[in-house]
Amino acid sequence: MTARVRPPGYRRRRSVDLLAKVLGVLATAFGLFWLVWILYTTFRTGIGALAIDTFTQTTPPPGGHGGLANALFGSLVMSTMGILIGTPVGIAAGTYLSEFAERRPVWRESIRFVNDILLSAPSIVLGLFVYTLVVRPSGHFSAWAGGLALALIVLPVVVRTTDETLRLVPGVMREAALSLGVPRWKVTTQILYRAAAPGILTGVLLGLARISGETAPLLFTALNNQYWADGLGSPTASVPVVIFQFAMSPYDSWHSLAWAGAFIVTLFVLVLSVGARAYLLRNRIDSAA
């Protein structure tokens, strides 16, 4: 038996390797640590601040007691508007990129490129854009403007997921339908959309998750309202903006309502984004085909 010969520097290389692995584990623990801390704070303080009044009363005057009913309703209305405006346009644009742009590759790639940038563009800038586009000319803040700003955030998400999902649909499906003489618009709307529906729906849900917590684009479009909004054309409260206003205030009752709102928003957004991903995993095209 000969003694094991170790190459020169072996011990040092092993130590470096071990150090890297330890640091990798620590980095992951570091990331998870913040997740746990943030969720713990939000859930513990938020659940403690929840009450029936939170859902039935309107936002209180400084220092008073009340709820978030008008803000919850405002968020619901404006998020719905954002989805209703952003989804059809997004699906149409995504369909064009995936299905109808083969003869304009440069145009297609430019739009994909710009869409990817819009996807991570600062949302406050989009809010200002809607301010100069809608609020300033019309002279007042409104739920319409807020919904439009949110639609601008939903749009690139839906474009991207539609584009990517449609590209996963097997080419034989298109060819089979076209060879039967089905016109392309029918192939697209009745066959491709049916196959791609889970992916597109996931995109819409992820878009909804994103806008549910968005604050910056609503600050200068829907503004805020202490009472029920007077129709879609007037300033409207939303949960994130109310959280912002209340958390920055010196009043304890406002703080506790802000925490209640933070809990509702966080829970909603997390359930939605986790649910959407789980749904997609189960209904993925490549696993079905």
Add this chain to the structure above:
Amino acid sequence: MTTGAPAATLSLDEVDPRTSARIARETRQDWIFRWLLFAAATLVLVLLGAAALSMLAGGRLAFQTFGWNFLWSDVWDPVGKTFGAFVPIYGTLVSSAIAMIIAIPVSFGIALFLTEIAPTWMRGPVGAAIELLAGIPSIIYGMWGLFSFAPFMAANVLPWVRTHLAGIPGIGALFQGPPLGIGMLTAGIVLGIMVIPFISSVMRDVFRTVPASLKESSYALGSTTWEVVWNVVLPYTRSAVLGGIFLGLGRALGETMAVTFVLGNSHQLNISLLMPGNSIAAAIANEFTEADSEVYLSSLIALAFLLFVVTFIVLAIARLMLRNLARKEGN
């Protein structure tokens, strides 16, 4: 098909008029459908251009009034109607720099853990948990930062920083001042936490694209895991890793709510990272509805224009670098 009888009588000239009418109708519908989709896709392009132009138009007054001084001056005086953007620009750059200093190594460590270190069963759940960080709305980061993290910094971290780092010549100036908790350092750390999931998920995804044969060749030559990552995986994915970092930087630069809470909204220029500061996005969020003069409003929109241009460039670089990887994958 099975009867075969009509085949002899059918020729191209005798297509049933109803059939040709249907074909004409469907061709027209196809044309309309295609143009609708084309218009929707073009709208995406138009929106970006229109956003940039409207910011430029809105900020024109400020650019005209102050000229280049708008970029260099640190005077932000709503009463005297003089505006210089240096403090917010400085704050945006410094807080993003702190964020990147934290996020890049941590994200790399997480990607390393998720691709090389962790047992397979752990990779999915841990990866999903890290991505959950990206799902938390930024306003929640802001609230948590203001009510939990800033007091924690003030009580536990900043006193240590002051006693140990403030005395160092050169960089000591960065760590002087009262331990308020709110300030550039706190904002930078919160931003860093926020961009970790974006950078780490890109890194993880690109590390996975490295062909197993390359890694295995290196292992077969006796490399350690770290040597495989450093000498094979990283060189192979370099441009995409940089793309992921730029993507995170773009996020950090434009992040609004989280930093608005913990930055302190001060227009005083402070070298110390412990002192309150400002950022472009925070200044807009805080002051836009209070802007009482035309030039004030215009200055804020001009700030937004600067932010837009800078993030556009950063994100464009990110996409170009990530695109190179997609091409490599395709070959």
